[in-house]
Amino acid sequence: MPQSSRHVPSPRPQATWLQTYYFTRAAVSVAWIALAVTVGQATPLIGAVLLVLYPAWDAAANYLDATRAGGLRVNPSQTLNIAVSSLTTLAVAAALLAQAFPVLAVFGVWAVLSGGFQLATGVGRWRSGGQWAMVLSGAQSVLAGAYFLKMAGAVTAPAAAVIAPYAGFGAFYFLVSAIWLSVKARRNQDSALAG
Secondary structure, three states: OOHHHOOOOOOOHHHHHHHHHHHHHHHHHHHHHHHHHOHHHHOHHHHHHHHHHHHHHHHHHHHHHHHHOOOOOOOHHHHHHHHHHHHHHHHHHHHHHHOOOOHHHHHHHHHHHHHHHHHHHHHHOHHHOOHHHHHHHHHHHHHHHHHHHHHOOOOOOOOHHHHHHHHHHHHHHHHHHHHHHHHHHHHHHHHHHHO
8 A cells, every 4th residue: 555545643633623723813813913003003992992802802712712622611720711801801891981990900910810820721731732832821921910010000091002012922822832733743644654
């Protein structure tokens, strides 16, 4: 039988899903950043909508990922992240409408909590590969959140562009994890062909 006609096992469904999920998260973050530093900066209303959409997207993405990885009960760190991101969406919207407390403080608390949950999820998925980047991303999110909290007293209603560097680091880590998993899947396929 010619080597080219051998059956090569496809990557495990979870690993394939994580590749797609991480690439999607990176792409959405890059698109959000592009909007934040262009139209979001030029038009305050669009900037405000982007600030609300950022944690809302995180909640939706974590929900989708958790359901693909066995459900919410099996993924408590993501379940908590969904709850925190959903509450943050409402808090950011309320802060923007009332301007009663700093929006950056809301983002700071969210970054600390969601970063901790992301770190826990990465540790729990360590065997899937590429999770070191998710662990680093979670840890950096915690540090960024602390920085946002420190800055919050001086900035009451930040433009979406203020959050853009934070989103950029997140996009970078998601992209690194996606590429790592893609390379790992390719090596596994090459090993199967060689064997």
